[in-house]
Amino acid sequence: MSIFSDSLKHYIERNNIRVLPLARYCDIERSTVYKFITGKRLPHSLELVEKMAQFMRLSPLETEKLKNAWKIVSIGPDIYYSRKSVEDFICHFPCKPFSPLPVPSISVSDNVRQDCTVLSSQQYIDNYVHQIILAEANKKHGKIGLFLQPDYPFLFRLLSSLNPSGALIIDHIICLQPKPFFNEQHQAYNIQYLTELFPVYINGLNYNTWYYYNDIQALFHNPGTLPCMILTSDAAIMCTADYQTGFYYTNPECVTTLWTLFKNNQDKCSILFKPVSMSPENHLMLFDSIDDSTIEAEKHITGIQPEACLTPFITKDILLDRFNHDLPQSDYMITSLAAIFAKNKTRISHDNFRIYFTERGALHFAETGLIEEFPDEFYHPFTISQRIYLLKKIQMCCEKDFYRILREPLRQLPENLHLCVRENDCELTYNTNNGKTVFLIICENQLFEIFNDYLSNMDESNYYTPQEAIAILQRIIDKLI
The missing domain is CATH 3.30.870.10 (Endonuclease Chain A)
Known part of the structure; x- marks a missing residue:
């Protein structure tokens, strides 16, 4: 027996479900259903589990519990709960300042000795x-x-x-x-x-x-x-x-x-962490962290963030037009950024670049011309024509399934979260309460493995199909035209 077979047996008995009609509805043998009930076999797909739940007239919550039980048995409890822990961390990543807890009023003279x-x-x-x-x-x-x-x-x-x-x-x-x-x-x-x-x-x-x-x-x-x-x-x-x-x-x-x-x-x-402040005066350390020369363009990158990653599509002309040339050493920074952007473009051409983002993030970019990956002081907002150009590039990547738009439970991704997993390291970019943007490298290998496993095995139910993503972006583009 397993957690899935126990749950299935419970729902069948509680709802007085006959096995033969259930098997016919799901287009499987009756003996196969009995093997599901006794834990000798597991349904071959989540779609089959959903079909069984539909026949048993389960509520949405009960259906979700049955699907989760199937996932636990399918991939093992350690992997399942590790991925759920990462998902909870992502969904509850802090965005707003915290207020302190109340302090109990106690006389400090109680129980006091000399030292x-x-x-x-x-x-x-x-x-x-x-x-x-x-x-x-x-x-x-x-x-x-x-x-x-x-x-x-x-x-x-x-x-x-x-x-x-x-x-x-x-x-x-x-x-x-x-x-x-x-x-x-x-x-x-x-x-x-x-x-x-x-x-x-x-x-x-x-x-x-x-x-x-x-x-x-x-x-x-x-x-x-x-x-x-x-x-x-x-x-x-x-x-x-x-x-x-x-x-x-x-x-x-x-x-x-x-x-x-x-x-x-x-x-x-x-x-445990190596934080680097993303500021103009810190640009040498920042670019070294972002573009380690040992990380080749052939190495895979997976990211999850509110807005789509635009760096592969920012051409040298757009960079020259939008970059803040008043910053010290702006020519050097432009050259460095152009090299980083070109490397990401190469990754896309080699199918080594996957980004998960939200509809809300794409809409925010369309409305403001701002990207959260870089502090505002580095650049000026993109023009309307540049926004349309970049959104169409994202559309093309959605069609090829390189870029994916998130749905529940990740649809309302915290706006302060930018998580990127490379071949050998994991990075977070976030804004502090005092308005600084920080690029943070996670140095512990087990945490890297857990984040990498989650992003490499994202549940298909967590993101829209390429066709749905293209339609969502087209609606956003139409508002700009």
């Missing part, structure tokens, strides 16, 4: 975390060290809304699972952690995440230990993994020793 304060509840821990983080953010040169998992909502909501008055550096060490591992809600731990981390990156802080591999459950959920550490330049908190019990230290020697331990552990870890 150590006992923190006997999460309210106490929240209160002291709030105090030391805000105090550090108000310093001219502040530093914060975090050795904990991104599963402490109060802290990460605080960091996601923090507005430092000086130069604040945050270094964070987390533990990742060396192989796929899921929580009780079937969410992949490593993807769930990204969901918690990214609001801090969106806030535009100088925030650096480091990682190492270990068994998270054994390491952080061992009773009687204090595995979590929060450090500032003059204070430290050590607490349990459930953030219910801990100690607050202010002794300078103790704080210095804990910082030494933190730095020693950091030296043994690897950097």
Whole structure:
């Protein structure tokens, strides 16, 4: 038996479905249906599952559950739930600033000793975390060290809304699972952690995440230990993994020793992300990151973003016409961008370029002439004739199935998400709360594999057919003519 056969048997018995009429309706043998019910066989396609659901008069929700059960058995639970975790991450990628959680009012004099304060509840821990983080953010040169998992909502909501008055550096060490591992809600731990981390990156802080591999459950959920550490330049908190019990230290020697331990552990870890600000003054590092010379045009690229990727169709003439020539070293930047755009055009000709985008994103480009892949300061809005030209190029790519327009559940893709997977790396481009555009490389291989698997095996029900996509774009073009 399997989750699919159990579900199928349940619906057949509940709705008093006779097997022979069901088999005839689906144009299969009655014995085949019995094999489905006993788990000895699996329907050969999702279309057959939908046909069975239609005959059994299932509701849309029940049909979706039956289809999901079929997918779980078809590809295996680990792959299925990994892909669902990526889809949830994409659909809920942060776009707006976060507001901090309310802070409990607790007298700081309770349980205080000379250099150590006992923190006997999460309210106490929240209160002291709030105090030391805000105090550090108000310093001219502040530093914060975090050795904990991104599963402490109060802290990460605080960091996601923090507005430092000086130069604040945050270094964070987390533990990742060396192989796929899921929580009780079937969410992949490593993807769930990204969901918690990214609001801090969106806030535009100088925030650096480091990682190492270990068994998270054994390491952080061992009773009687204090595995979590929060450090500032003059204070430290050590607490349990459930953030219910801990100690607050202010002794300078103790704080210095804990910082030494933190730095020693950091030296043994690897950097999780490499963010590069997309600004004119940072163009050398930016173009090196985007156009690594080791990445040949024959290498495949897959992207998902609100608007279609236009770079393969931006000719040298359009680039010269629209680029902001007032920027320093504009000639060099134009030459570099032209080479990158030409390489993407070659990828399309070799069928090595696939882009998933939304109707809303295409409409936004048609109305504004703006593309979110590059900051506005790099270029002027495209003219109406240029927009029509570029949209027609996208149409041609939709006809060849190189470009695909997303439908539910990805139709309302967050406008701040631009995810690109190459042969050997994965990149995200997003706008921070302070208006900066950041190009971020994901350095951990397992995350790359998970994102690559999702985009390489996109469910056909998630995007329109080429004919439907062409019709959608034509309606948008007609509004411009």
